[in-house]
Amino acid sequence: MGGAVGLGAVLAACGGSGSKDSAASGSRSADAGPWKFRDDRGQSAEAKSVPKNIVAFTGVAAALHDYGIEVKAVFGPTRTKDGKADVQAGDLDISKVEILGNVWGEFNVEKYAALGPELLVTAMWEKDALWYVPDQSKDKILKLAPSVALWAARTTIPKAIQRHEDLAASLGADVGAAGVxxxxxxxxxxxxxxxxxxxxxxxxxxxxxxxxxxxxxxxxxxxxxxxxxxxxxxxxxxxxxxxxxxxxxxxxxxxxxxxxxxxxxxxxxxxxxxxxxxxxxxxxxxxxxxxxxxxxxxxxxxxxxxxxxxxxxxxxxxxxxxxxxxx
Missing domain, CATH: 3.40.50.1980 (Nitrogenase molybdenum iron protein domain)
Incomplete structure (x- = not known):
């Protein structure tokens, strides 16, 4: 099965070359700006101030939560059929986040726009393919806010953790906290x-x-x-x-x-x-x-x-x- 769409569909139903390890380009002190972060596509997301209204793939949102950074909304497996938190939600309180999509191919663009998003964050299994961001609505979604993609494949756990920590730090997390x-x-x-x-x-x-x-x-x-x-x-x-x-x-x-x-x-x-x-x-x-x-x-x-x-x-x-x- 070839292509990002095919790979994504199968990876999502069952279950890039080398990680980019560049550090966060900026971090904040309180609410100081401007903000900038270079992601694993090699692209820089920028804003006049540190993003507050963050929307993320569920697993990435759960990682940010562990560093003390909360998101407004998520997309990807979040709630199981019986209403409980999906395994990928980690310690997220799923009753406190807007769920824009819970399955592959589902992403409510109208709800996303209404949130006034300041940053979109997701994973990347193939170069430049945004995990759980549908191809058919990707262009509309990416016009609404800066985006960050972090490798989930062809990297290692320590490198992936470091990149998530870099992002959390740039968003104001205290990565030197005792719990971390x-x-x-x-x-x-x-x-x-x-x-x-x-x-x-x-x-x-x-x-x-x-x-x-x-x-x-x-x-x-x-x-x-x-x-x-x-x-x-x-x-x-x-x-x-x-x-x-x-x-x-x-x-x-x-x-x-x-x-x-x-x-x-x-x-x-x-x-x-x-x-x-x-x-x-x-x-x-x-x-x-x-x-x-x-x-x-x-x-x-x-x-x-x-x-x-x-x-x-x-x-x-x-x-x-x-x-x-x-x-």
Missing amino acids: VAAKTRFEKAAARLRAAAKSKPEIKVMIGSASQDLFYVSLAKMSADTLYFQELGVGFVEPKVDEAGFFENLSWENVDKYAADIIMMDNRSSALQPDALTSKPTWAQLPAVKAGQVIPRTTEPIYSYDKCAPILEDLAKAIEDAKKVA
């Missing part, structure tokens, strides 16, 4: 633990999976910020034959046993089928990792703050520490 410092310390300890776990059990092979009713997707570790970082820390991954977009291989349920894996990390997003919904798939039940109870959730779209990423590393470290060689 403590979360960073926990993250660094978790990274050391994961590195040690991977080194102690080099034989353990991990598969990155995502399920739909008809297909099972096996992802290539180096394409996403989380799994590329895990790979850098020494975790061994199944390497699928990826499609032309480069992110994952599509397998029919009859061929789900194509790759041998000791641990399966399953996409935790609400758009993907979860393991308890796969009991009717006989080929799934026969996988060695499933039989051994070595299936764990994967936070496919991490919230890029130290607070949210530290537990991700801790959970994978524990899974490897406890894992048995089964495949």
Whole structure:
């Protein structure tokens, strides 16, 4: 599947080259201006003063929240069918933000305009493709406020966190606050633990999976910020034959046993089928990792703050520490 639209649709339903690590171009003191920030497209967003009316992709809004920056509205998976906060909303109080769109392709441009937006922020999985900003209304949306896009692919968790922290700092966050410092310390300890776990059990092979009713997707570790970082820390991954977009291989349920894996990390997003919904798939039940109870959730779209990423590393470290060689 080629192109940003195709890739985005599949990534959203299941689940760029190198990150740009330039620092924020400006930060504020109180409400001083002007404001400027260079994003991962290499574009500079500018305003006469620090933006207050911020609209962001849900996961980015959740990261900004962890740094003390609140948004007025969000778009992307925010509320589940039962009315609860989606996993990508993190600690956001979803009752206090306007939801402009909750699913792929949905973005209420009229509501967005009525908010008087001063900044739009989202993720980027392919160069210049704005995550959950519909192509058909993108031009209208981008005319209403400056925009910032931050890499979610082909970067690593630490680099992605740093870029979100850069943005938060430019918007007035105190990135030296005690809570932020403590979360960073926990993250660094978790990274050391994961590195040690991977080194102690080099034989353990991990598969990155995502399920739909008809297909099972096996992802290539180096394409996403989380799994590329895990790979850098020494975790061994199944390497699928990826499609032309480069992110994952599509397998029919009859061929789900194509790759041998000791641990399966399953996409935790609400758009993907979860393991308890796969009991009717006989080929799934026969996988060695499933039989051994070595299936764990994967936070496919991490919230890029130290607070949210530290537990991700801790959970994978524990899974490897406890894992048995089964495949």
